[in-house]
Amino acid sequence: MDYGQALAYLESPARFSPRLGLDRMQQLLEKLDHPERAFPSVLIGGTSGKGSSAKLIQAVLSRAGFRTGFLSKPHLQDYRERVTVDGRWIDKSDLTRIVAAMVPAAQEIAQGSLGHPTFFEMGAALAFHHFAERRVDVAVVEVGLGGRLDATNVLQPILCGLTPVGFDHTEILGDTLAQIAAEKAGILKPGVPVVLAPQPEEALAVIRQTACRRGVPLYGSEIWSLEPETSEWSGQTFALRKVPPPLGMVDLPLAEEFVYPHLALPLAGAHQGSNAAFALTALWLLQERGFAWEERQLRDAWQTLFWPGRMEILSRHPLLVIDGAHNPEKARALAEAVRALSQDRRWVLVLGVSREKDLRGVLQPFLPLEPTLIATQAQSERARPAEEVLAVGRSLGLEGEQALGVSAAVERAQVLAGADGLVLVTGSMYVAGEARDLFFPVTD
Numbered sequence: 001m002d003y004g005q006a007l008a009y010l011e012s013p014a015r016f017s018p019r020l021g022l023d024r025m026q027q028l029l030e031k032l033d034h035p036e037r038a039f040p041s042v043l044i045g046g047t048s049g050k051g052s053s054a055k056l057i058q059a060v061l062s063r064a065g066f067r068t069g070f071l072s073k074p075h076l077q078d079y080r081e082r083v084t085v086d087g088r089w090i091d092k093s094d095l096t097r098i099v100a101a102m103v104p105a106a107q108e109i110a111q112g113s114l115g116h117p118t119f120f121e122m123g124a125a126l127a128f129h130h131f132a133e134r135r136v137d138v139a140v141v142e143v144g145l146g147g148r149l150d151a152t153n154v155l156q157p158i159l160c161g162l163t164p165v166g167f168d169h170t171e172i173l174g175d176t177l178a179q180i181a182a183e184k185a186g187i188l189k190p191g192v193p194v195v196l197a198p199q200p201e202e203a204l205a206v207i208r209q210t211a212c213r214r215g216v217p218l219y220g221s222e223i224w225s226l227e228p229e230t231s232e233w234s235g236q237t238f239a240l241r242k243v244p245p246p247l248g249m250v251d252l253p254l255a256e257e258f259v260y261p262h263l264a265l266p267l268a269g270a271h272q273g274s275n276a277a278f279a280l281t282a283l284w285l286l287q288e289r290g291f292a293w294e295e296r297q298l299r300d301a302w303q304t305l306f307w308p309g310r311m312e313i314l315s316r317h318p319l320l321v322i323d324g325a326h327n328p329e330k331a332r333a334l335a336e337a338v339r340a341l342s343q344d345r346r347w348v349l350v351l352g353v354s355r356e357k358d359l360r361g362v363l364q365p366f367l368p369l370e371p372t373l374i375a376t377q378a379q380s381e382r383a384r385p386a387e388e389v390l391a392v393g394r395s396l397g398l399e400g401e402q403a404l405g406v407s408a409a410v411e412r413a414q415v416l417a418g419a420d421g422l423v424l425v426t427g428s429m430y431v432a433g434e435a436r437d438l439f440f441p442v443t444d
Helices: 003-011 023-031 050-063 092-110 119-133 177-187 201-214 270-287 295-303 328-341 359-369 386-395 406-417 429-439
Strands: 041-045 068-071 083-085 138-142 159-162 194-196 218-220 224-232 235-242 259-265 312-316 319-322 347-351 372-375 400-402 422-426
Touching: 003 092, 003 119, 023 092, 023 119, 041 050, 041 177, 041 270, 050 068, 050 138, 050 159, 050 270, 050 295, 068 119, 083 119, 092 119, 119 138, 159 177, 159 270, 177 201, 194 270, 201 218, 218 270, 224 270, 224 328, 235 270, 259 270, 259 295, 270 295, 270 328, 312 429, 319 429, 328 359, 328 422, 347 359, 347 406, 347 429, 359 386, 372 386, 372 406, 386 400, 406 422, 406 429, 422 429
Parallel strands: 041 138, 041 159, 068 138, 159 194, 194 218, 319 422, 347 372, 347 422, 372 400
Antiparallel strands: 068 083, 224 235, 235 259, 312 319
16 A cells, blocks of 8 residues: 555545444544553644644644644645644655554444444544554644544543534534534533633533533633734734633632733734633643643744644735635634735635535625625535535625636636735635645645
């Protein structure tokens, strides 16, 4: 088996299985001698901001000298982005060897009633196997779909986290916030502390009930007040000041008015400041669990953070920015950042979404900004046709046109925006990744 064959096998199982549950994943890990038990883990779920929040945690732990595994999803350009140790992608040779070792186990399971392990289960098992081999001190793991039945929920973490819960994957998780929150809260483990981002009331009620039943202490990230200082497309600075915890949340052992001033983060948008508050809460709890870090390490890790595809600038004239926002909550945060930073630039929205996503919900936050729309589609079987994206955009009052490929869409948008304008490419990681390939292709 060579690398291409390994990657093809890894990506060949059904993306979603009609049979939900953890039984298949548990069988797979048992046949692999339970690599998930070889390291402590931090499990981060939610709807929006979980990837960035997890990355902020991982970066500080790595800078503090802990060998830190990181499982994220989806990838932007290369599958290996999903599985890293201290920021380094899994090597092609390691991926190939581990997948080859997993094949007999996966095929044996496929002969039974549960069917072949899914795309997500294979990916999680690959990551756990790699982390065990590399003897990581800790792994920061982003939950995939939902939580209760996600492949990552086989872990027994030392800390959990829930970023804001919103509407996504409603065809699987449910069409109310209460239903979705119940699935997300499925990662809560008895006695294991949870970091909780600000939540809609309906979701918060469900999470509180689950935490109460399982004896889980809740630490609200609102324990940090975000005080913006500077804000640019290339990043921001802010202070995080300790304040009393929200009602019903546990406090941190810090003096009131304790503050981290002038924190620098090369990620734009107020939502990233909120993600930083979430990550800082988690990092303080990890201090109590043997993962000590110093303030200078926190500052250095965040100031030098590399997290592509999140309001990332690809070129300057016109300003071309990509972001993987694919649900209404992410689109709302992105639109707010554009409003704050655009400075009345002429701007063009290049948008492509997957078929199962809420297209109207993604478009709605951008309507007051009156962009010119270039509808497009990624090279994916999941992509919604560009003509559908354009039709919905026009029905909402946007002027625009379509381009059948991301490359053509970006080229046309640059012309329309002009040298002093703004081009924002968003709607899915597939679209953002194809745009990034035009400027920074993966060569290894």
